[in-house]
Amino acid sequence: MGRKKGRDISGWLVVDKPAGVTSTSVVGKVRWALDAKKAGHAGTLDPDATGVLAVALGEATKTVPYITDALKAYDFTVNWGAETDTDDASGQVVKRSDMRPTVDQIRDALTGFTGDIMQVPPAYSAVKVDGERAYDLARGGEQLELAARPLWVEELSLENSKADTAQLHMVCGKGGYVRSIARDLGRELGSLGHVAHLRRVWSGPFDADQGVDFEKIDREAQDWLEAQLLPLEIALGDMPALRATTEGAVRIRNGNPGQVTGTAEFGETVWVGDPAGPICIGRYMGGLVHPDRVFNL
Incomplete structure (x- = not known):
């Protein structure tokens, strides 16, 4: 079997999009420059518009629906x-x-x-x-x-x-x-x-002033570009963050409800992490979180 094309790389890259370039072209160039397996964006900008275009890579693409609701x-x-x-x-x-x-x-x-x-x-x-x-x-x-x-x-x-x-x-x-x-x-x-x-000028947690210049997106500068990546969980700032227990983390990673510490409203959408990073987005059900989207980081 052939290897899937691209690297498993996850996170967000904020691009300051110039005029005359489509949002799809920006995503394509970022994906190519980082040799990423998967990429998408949160909110199209017209070709003539400039400013914040947040590109999600890898597992961060699972957080896109939650960021599109942001102001x-x-x-x-x-x-x-x-x-x-x-x-x-x-x-x-x-x-x-x-x-x-x-x-x-x-x-x-x-x-x-x-x-x-x-x-x-x-x-x-x-x-x-x-x-x-x-x-x-x-x-x-x-x-x-x-x-x-x-x-x-x-x-x-x-x-x-x-x-x-x-x-x-x-x-x-x-x-x-x-x-x-x-x-x-x-x-x-x-x-x-x-x-x-x-x-x-800004979109949710992403600001144009922090955006990478489109002209600097190049394979030659892959290490520099990777250093500009923001963590996946930056897109989840509007929802409660809970911590999985050791056993809960194993259960959640397998797609099952798992035990967490911290509290939220019953039925509320939360994200769960452990010392290794984000594990899932799910619904809080009194001490347990039922995962909707599990991150494979």
Whole structure:
């Protein structure tokens, strides 16, 4: 039998993604540079966007569903006066407006985009429609009516305003589209708008300032790159951490409920470790944890 391709390497690498590169390309380059057997990412960034792209390697890929629920922060610039088919500067202009909002009008409008809102994703997005990606259908010329979906917007503030542009800062939950905010804000103000620049400054525990420069990701620098890896459990900071007993660790590693020390709410999702590292994510059932995902580290 042939050896499975790649190394068993686990952890997180935060990349500061440049514009003009897809999220999939970043993951592919990281996987190649580290010769990793398995890699994925937590939250796609548009090709034109920059900033935090957290790449999960090996067993860290099992923690991706838990990190995608974390809050994310974006700095972005909206250009007033035109709406595009992609809701960003890469698209074709579909409508124009001569109106320009005042600072007070922008600030007043922002209140309607905070808290629990309903948001229609851009036509050019990875949302699935009857099993197909919306952007594939949109590129094929289909007129899409995407359903609105709930979004939690923790914060949306005006950082700077000029005649034709506004710089905004947003903190939001899972599934937020900055391009939709720009589009809907432009419509609300009568000026129309699209995203000109977009940067994800942080995502959960991952910060752009700690991100590795994309150009430095190379096989020649494999040892350096490996030294930049963050531990798997950094993605689990929002859930209680419990410690397995020696016997409990053996049982959990075999997929069975095992004894732990420490407490949590009954039925709560927790992660369990021992001196060797993380063992599992599971549900706390009064002294025992029933594993959902076991880490093979």
